[in-house]
Amino acid sequence: MATPFRVVHYLNQFFGQVGGEDKAGMPPLSKEGPVGPAVGLNAALKGEGAVVGTVICGDTYFTENLEQAKGDVTAMIAAFDPDVIVTGPAFNAGRYGIACGAVAQGVNESTGKPVVGGMFEENPGLDLYRRYGYFVNTRDSAAGMREALPAMANLALKLGRGEAPGPPEEEGYFPRGVRKNFFHEERGSRRAVRMLLQKMKGEAFVTEYPMPSFDRVRPAPAIKDMKHARVALVTSGGIVPKGNPDRIESSSASKFARYDLDGVKDLTTAAYETAHGGYDPSYANDDPDRVLPLDAMRALEEEGAVGALHNMYYVTVGNGTSVANAIKYASEIAAELKRDGVDAVVLTST
Numbered sequence: 001m002a003t004p005f006r007v008v009h010y011l012n013q014f015f016g017q018v019g020g021e022d023k024a025g026m027p028p029l030s031k032e033g034p035v036g037p038a039v040g041l042n043a044a045l046k047g048e049g050a051v052v053g054t055v056i057c058g059d060t061y062f063t064e065n066l067e068q069a070k071g072d073v074t075a076m077i078a079a080f081d082p083d084v085i086v087t088g089p090a091f092n093a094g095r096y097g098i099a100c101g102a103v104a105q106g107v108n109e110s111t112g113k114p115v116v117g118g119m120f121e122e123n124p125g126l127d128l129y130r131r132y133g134y135f136v137n138t139r140d141s142a143a144g145m146r147e148a149l150p151a152m153a154n155l156a157l158k159l160g161r162g163e164a165p166g167p168p169e170e171e172g173y174f175p176r177g178v179r180k181n182f183f184h185e186e187r188g189s190r191r192a193v194r195m196l197l198q199k200m201k202g203e204a205f206v207t208e209y210p211m212p213s214f215d216r217v218r219p220a221p222a223i224k225d226m227k228h229a230r231v232a233l234v235t236s237g238g239i240v241p242k243g244n245p246d247r248i249e250s251s252s253a254s255k256f257a258r259y260d261l262d263g264v265k266d267l268t269t270a271a272y273e274t275a276h277g278g279y280d281p282s283y284a285n286d287d288p289d290r291v292l293p294l295d296a297m298r299a300l301e302e303e304g305a306v307g308a309l310h311n312m313y314y315v316t317v318g319n320g321t322s323v324a325n326a327i328k329y330a331s332e333i334a335a336e337l338k339r340d341g342v343d344a345v346v347l348t349s350t
Contacts, residue, residue: 094252
């Protein structure tokens with residue numbers, strides 16, 4: 001019987017059975033053999049492949065120390081001398097998805113070994129790192145683990161045998177943005193005309209070059225009288241009271257928060273800071289008004305250029321936050337602002 005090909009599985013602290021959010025800051029470690037979901041993966045490999053090691057790292061540690069963590073995890077994986085590397089599945093967990101994708105990048109660039117993973121389609125790690133691995137399309141939560149592991153194992157088996165996976169639509173992984181030249185039995189002009197005719201007739205067809213789909217938002221009409229308008233401040237730049245009382249994550253934020261501005265004229269460095277992990281925080285921490293311009297808005301309010309500044313500001317972190325979560329936060333914030341009679345919003349980023 002042939003020797004099973006060697007597989008290493010990367011997991012976060014939760015699936016690696018170390019702990020929950022309380023262990024999210026743990027640095028990477030490695031263990032011999034399969035742990036957690038790697039046990040199920042190992043069974044799905046049916047003896048052709050074997051999980052020889054598991055590398056585990058806390059989500060917060062990885063995303064806050066991205067390059068260091070990527071290098072350390074890649075080195076731990078290489079120490080097992082694997083033939084195939086598996087990451088996740090991360091489902092719709094943003095920090096975990098970014099970590100899984102960065103691991104795929106590190107492995108791909110340092111060893112060229114194939115990587116298999118799994119993510120939900122809106123995971124921010126997917127668009128950042130899809131070209132570095134074969135990422136299976138999963139459900140948005142761990143409830144989809146029983147579906148994800150066999151699909152990932154099937155790809156790992158092909159790669160472990162040295163076989164090239166088929167097209168994404170057949171194998172169930174996301175397109176990687178990698179294009180290969182080949183000779184088609186029918187010339188391109190004929191295929192294009194056939195697809196055009198199918199589209200004109202309302203018939204089903206599959207494009208050979210899918211285009212990205214962007215959300216379009218119709219601009220609101222201009223405010224005619226700013227001197228009587230109530231204006232609110234909203235930011236994705238992470239400006240929070242000192243200590244980040246609501247624990248908004250530095251990446252892939254799972255929440256937004258609102259804070260009272262009554263009596264506050266200036267965001268001082270003693271009382272405010274940024275929780276954002278996607279830019280150099282030094283300038284924002286030196287003067288938080290650079291990201292959330294409260295001082296400028298108070299000046300406009302005093303001179304009568306705006307009617308009043310709303311007494312609450314809203315904040316989240318945009319770094320790596322999924323589109324689905326961003327839409328959810330925007331809808332909830334907008335509903336509250338409309339309820340409170342706000343006419344306009346100054347929306348700042350980083």
